[in-house]
Amino acid sequence: MxxxxxxRGLKKYFALNKGLFSKGSTIIKAVDxxxxxxxxxxxLGVVGESGSGKSTVGRSILRLIEPTAGEVNYKGxxxxxxxxxxxxxxRKNAQMIFQDPYASLNPRMRVGDAIIEPILSHNLMSxxxxxxxxxxxxxxxxxxxxxxxxxxxxxxxGQRQRIGIARALGLEPEVIVADEPVSALDVSVQAxxxxxxxxxxxxxxxxxxFIAHDLSVVKYLSDRIAVMYLGxxxxxxxxxxxxxxxxxxxxxxxxxxxxxxxxxxxxxxxxLKGDIPSHSNPPxxxxxxxxxxxxxxxxxxxxxxxxxxxxxxxxCHLFSKGGENNGEISSKENC
Amino acid sequence: MGKYLQKRIVKGIITFFITITLTFLIVRLxxxxxxxxxxxxxxxxxxxxxxxxxxxxxxxxPLQYVSFLGNLFKGDLGLSFMQKRPVMDIIKERLPWTLLLxxxxxxxxxxxxxxxxxxxxxxxxxxxxxxxxxxxxxxxSIFVPWLGFTLLYIFGYQLxxxxxxxxxxxxIEQGLPYILDVIKHLVLPVITLVFLYLANYVLYTRxxxxxxxxxxxxxxxxxxGLKEKDVLWKHATKNAMIPxxxxxxxxxxxxxxxxxxxxxVFAYPGVGRMIYQAVGQQDYPILQGAFIILALSVIxxxxxxxxxxxxxxxxxxxx
Numbered sequence: 001m002x003x004x005x006x007x008r009g010l011k012k013y014f015a016l017n018k019g020l021f022s023k024g025s026t027i028i029k030a031v032d033x034x035x036x037x038x039x040x041x042x043x044l045g046v047v048g049e050s051g052s053g054k055s056t057v058g059r060s061i062l063r064l065i066e067p068t069a070g071e072v073n074y075k076g077x078x079x080x081x082x083x084x085x086x087x088x089x090x091r092k093n094a095q096m097i098f099q100d101p102y103a104s105l106n107p108r109m110r111v112g113d114a115i116i117e118p119i120l121s122h123n124l125m126s127x128x129x130x131x132x133x134x135x136x137x138x139x140x141x142x143x144x145x146x147x148x149x150x151x152x153x154x155x156x157x158g159q160r161q162r163i164g165i166a167r168a169l170g171l172e173p174e175v176i177v178a179d180e181p182v183s184a185l186d187v188s189v190q191a192x193x194x195x196x197x198x199x200x201x202x203x204x205x206x207x208x209x210f211i212a213h214d215l216s217v218v219k220y221l222s223d224r225i226a227v228m229y230l231g232x233x234x235x236x237x238x239x240x241x242x243x244x245x246x247x248x249x250x251x252x253x254x255x256x257x258x259x260x261x262x263x264x265x266x267x268x269x270x271x272l273k274g275d276i277p278s279h280s281n282p283p284x285x286x287x288x289x290x291x292x293x294x295x296x297x298x299x300x301x302x303x304x305x306x307x308x309x310x311x312x313x314x315x316c317h318l319f320s321k322g323g324e325n326n327g328e329i330s331s332k333e334n335c
Numbered sequence: 336m337g338k339y340l341q342k343r344i345v346k347g348i349i350t351f352f353i354t355i356t357l358t359f360l361i362v363r364l365x366x367x368x369x370x371x372x373x374x375x376x377x378x379x380x381x382x383x384x385x386x387x388x389x390x391x392x393x394x395x396x397p398l399q400y401v402s403f404l405g406n407l408f409k410g411d412l413g414l415s416f417m418q419k420r421p422v423m424d425i426i427k428e429r430l431p432w433t434l435l436l437x438x439x440x441x442x443x444x445x446x447x448x449x450x451x452x453x454x455x456x457x458x459x460x461x462x463x464x465x466x467x468x469x470x471x472x473x474x475x476s477i478f479v480p481w482l483g484f485t486l487l488y489i490f491g492y493q494l495x496x497x498x499x500x501x502x503x504x505x506x507i508e509q510g511l512p513y514i515l516d517v518i519k520h521l522v523l524p525v526i527t528l529v530f531l532y533l534a535n536y537v538l539y540t541r542x543x544x545x546x547x548x549x550x551x552x553x554x555x556x557x558x559x560g561l562k563e564k565d566v567l568w569k570h571a572t573k574n575a576m577i578p579x580x581x582x583x584x585x586x587x588x589x590x591x592x593x594x595x596x597x598x599x600v601f602a603y604p605g606v607g608r609m610i611y612q613a614v615g616q617q618d619y620p621i622l623q624g625a626f627i628i629l630a631l632s633v634i635x636x637x638x639x640x641x642x643x644x645x646x647x648x649x650x651x652x653x654x
Contacts, residue, residue: 064558091560098558103551107650108573118559151649167559 010070045222101160112148158189433605452540471534483600500602584640588633
């Protein structure tokens with residue numbers, strides 16, 4: 001499949017002012033050197049704890065926030081250099097679905113108007129056609145066409161997220177960035193929305209960048225998964241590979257934390273110590289070294305590179321040359 | 336909607352009764368009555384008592400209250416002590432001038448204030464923002480008579496561009512010349528008042544725009560690929576208007592009370608100057624009448640504002 005998006009060396013640094021009377025600022029590296037590809041029609045899941053920078057990646061590639069450095073190529077064109085009208089027309093191709101379905105819809109706008117507004121703003125069709133299209137989209141996401149004239153506050157969270165999806169589909173984008181689209185919803189509603197995501201992708205063939213902190217949600221939807229920690233990708237590979245053969249200790253800990261529906265399965269859970277470290281003062285060397293249960297001396301000195309083992313990318317000294325496994329994939333349990 | 340309106344009106348009527356009762360009592364607590372006001376050596380005791388009887392002031396307070404209410408519903412606000420004319424007639428003469436002055440002022444202030452507030456909130460922290468803020472704070476802090484007299488001195492006395500007082504020139508009484516004359520008389524008081532009221536609209540709108548711009552749905556609007564001007568004026572401004580509308584409603588309600596200082600400086604024949612004069616002459620029936628009209632107008636404007644807010648924000652339910 002053709003590459004739709006090529007993200008190279010994406011960085012987003014925030015300057016944090018210290019206070020009213022002290023000069024100088026701390027640099028927060030929210031996203032630090034993130035690279036990945038997104039192919040047409042595929043789903044790339046991005047997982048990580050709060051503060052791992054996954055939402056910042058999603059917003060940066062749509063230019064909702066300005067990245068500090070890096071390249072985002074959409075069909076070969078670097079969208080980070082787009083300005084004004086050309087940026088606006090790029091947004092036709094890449095739409096976003098937001099986390100909070102309550103806050104992300106304009107409370108003063110009827111949902112039908114919210115759906116047709118982008119279509120009209122990009123001059124894609126006449127008002128009459130846009131209305132027909134919006135009605136069709138409402139039905140496609142499982143809402144009644146009579147809801148066209150209602151206001152957002154008259155809907156439940158799940159219904160509002162459906163509206164958000166319909167709105168994103170209106171422009172027939174090729175890429176949809178979904179930023180934790182189900183984490184604000186009840187579990188039963190989550191399942192409906194995730195299935196809707198899957199059905200719509202089969203029908204329209206767009207690519208998802210699906211951001212979540214819940215591995216089981218990502219597992220169900222994704223073709224490939226990127227695991228992020230403190231602004232970096234620590235592991236990136238095909239979904240099956242990630243779950244069958246996780247390499248990074250952090251990924252292993254995340255996978256062991258997924259609740260198992262069968263109480264008879266007794267699996268050791270890997271409990272990580274402590275919280276995610278402060279962005280302004282990350283551990284030297286490997287950023288995960290402060291919480292890693294396989295930590296070695298080298299981890300505190302040298303920052304590991306993302307190394308590619310036949311398409312399974314991992315950033316860990318266990319697998320680098322001279323490390324414990326000397327560049328080989330370990331078969332030892334846990335480490 | 337209908338039920339909400341009913342409830343709101345009943346509440347308004349109760350408020351109105353409380354207000355007029357308080358007004359009635361406060362005026363009776365004042366140390367003067369028309370006889371002491373018009374105290375004259377030539378008045379005999381019998382004449383004084385006759386006068387009190389004429390004004391109905393010889394009866395006990397509850398009876399006075401009942402007749403006060405009765406007259407009120409007939410539209411009778413009593414007689415002015417000084418002018419010996421019905422208060423209603425005096426207010427009817429003054430009110431149109433005040434309404435003209437205030438409506439023009441508020442319209443101009445809204446037209447200037449909202450865009451300034453929106454722009455200043457959008458460009459928060461910029462030089463333009465600081466400048467707009469500075470001007471509005473200066474306007475609201477300035478001592479009105481000083482500004483009024485300065486304008487009068489420069490444009491009225493020195494440059495002779497505008498008249499130095501009044502609302503019209505006696506003698507010109509109809510047609511286009513009359514309209515132009517009235518406009519000329521309006522210019523300076525309106526400038527003074529716009530300056531005074533500007534901060535209300537600018538600062539409310541600015542604060543509200545800053546809040547709204549950080550809302551998630553603004554990010555959604557940008558992600559849709561809307562033009563920035565649509566994001567700002569369609570999505571942000573409409574949502575940010577509620578505090579501005581509320582404050583405008585309150586100001587419009589109190590508008591019939593006129594602008595006491597400004598009207599006095601410009602010798603403008605409005606309600607504000609009437610209140611100023613009535614205070615000086617201890618003409619309580621006029622004050623009482625002015626307060627009642629003011630209360631009524633504030634209450635009505637509050638109801639209108641609530642309905643308007645419900646229209647602006649569909650989340651405010653009218654049930």
